[in-house]
Amino acid sequence: MARIAYFGPEGTFTEQAARILAPDGELVPFETIPQALAAVRAGTTDGACVPVENSVEGVVPATLDGLADREPLIAFAEALLPVHFSVLTRPDTEQIHTVASHPHALAQVRLWLEEHLPGARPVASSSTAAAAVAVQAGEYDAAVTAPVAAEHYPLKVLATEVADVRDARTRFLLVRKPEHPLPEPTGADRTSVVAAAANRTGALAELLTELAVRGINLTRLDARPSKGNFGEYRFFFDFEGHVAEPRIGDALAALRRRCRNVRFLGSHPRADGVRATIEPLADNHDFTDAAAWVAAVRKGELA
């Protein structure tokens, strides 16, 4: 895998995730998530690394919408990063009067700043990496950044693992065009689809029941307004399992039958390694045995 687009600039959490997901790749920063995805669709890069959800902030709408619209892209792998920040200063800085970062990052270290840099004034920047650039240029005294930023800028690391909320994590996806072979099932996989359900009472309950009656465990559900159809929603489902499994294939066929629009967004190993819950009478053998019985009935061999 040669060139991987990522939501930049250099020195952000997404670059850090891209290094994990494509250790040998040539990483190419793009200014926005839509631009990174467009690079894959255009064939300019072989893949793209983008954030998909954060345990504090929720989903990343630009990624979900970017996968649901235009030509299909498939998530082939995921990475889970703890949201710990580093605080960087110039080597000669003694007094810290100003601390720059993206407003989201500043919000996530507010208590730490009050305790450790009580006099410092927070200043907004367009990204955590832009804050490092501004500190390097002498505009501000300190920057709150992703840990990887310390490798890009000749700044001193004042503190690491800074975060008000313990256990905050961001999940990232590596997406590619659908022509690549899917990763093999591992028993600890995640499958993602987006479906536009009919706008009527009970439509979503019916879709979830198709998963539930097959013993499939949902790991995430997001409703997003459909672009151009105000008041209409599409649903992003993540559930345990791999499309190669009979039980998952059976469920996807049911979703396809019920939805005017359903798009497969990928099956890949979970970064946390959690194995699928298999309900009684709902493992893959149960599904293949049942299908074999119907085939035998049709041939007159069993009843």
Add this chain to the structure above:
Amino acid sequence: MARIAYFGPEGTFTEQAARILAPDGELVPFETIPQALAAVRAGTTDGACVPVENSVEGVVPATLDGLADREPLIAFAEALLPVHFSVLTRPDTEQIHTVASHPHALAQVRLWLEEHLPGARPVASSSTAAAAVAVQAGEYDAAVTAPVAAEHYPLKVLATEVADVRDARTRFLLVRKPEHPLPEPTGADRTSVVAAAANRTGALAELLTELAVRGINLTRLDARPSKGNFGEYRFFFDFEGHVAEPRIGDALAALRRRCRNVRFLGSHPRADGVRATIEPLADNHDFTDAAAWVAAVRKGELA
């Protein structure tokens, strides 16, 4: 209603919503959403105005989590604002080299800036109102702000109704302590609850089916990680109807029976005035008739 906290600073969209929701109120800005909600809980203010969802960015996690945790608060009213920005400059500015705003706002007017102010450099600020303050102080040349900001700062309005995405809207809630009487049902109401479902396959499908079998139309569903229980989710449901209606009361009782934790977040008129869809055999008379029949059977009057 005397004092109303809102997510400030002055001159933001939330102040604009607070003016609609509490036209006679004394509006008090707070720096964060948790602080605005804490003011209501402490009795420092009689209510709080906070954003709850945006059609482009999705839900506002701080508001959802802030209503689900700590002492109960109830949403008594909602307002829907179009996301149109104004561009403000100092009266004597001739050349615009820099345009400041919150990164979210800059992202939503990027195409407009490319077309109308092609040479201008975007600069991040901590809020749209902070951008106006910085322009007034001469730090930058123009600010992208909520329309109401023009009333707070002696700046020239260069453009109004600026937005790349048409029809983007933000919904705001007015929340108060539960001791106030609920608004009367109007036939075009919204009811909100948050429920922590058991972490097992099919739990969410069962909750949605309780609504679906009663013909109740869901208007929004969000899954948020429960704080302190990583991997556990709680579900925020918005649906049509008012808790005073028999059909809605019946559904809430079913959710209460199925969930280890369910909290009522309010019933109030919808800002868009859309009346509830009533499915055949699921109007309030159907529910009261059925309950009357069971009562009569118990008395031996009917069978």
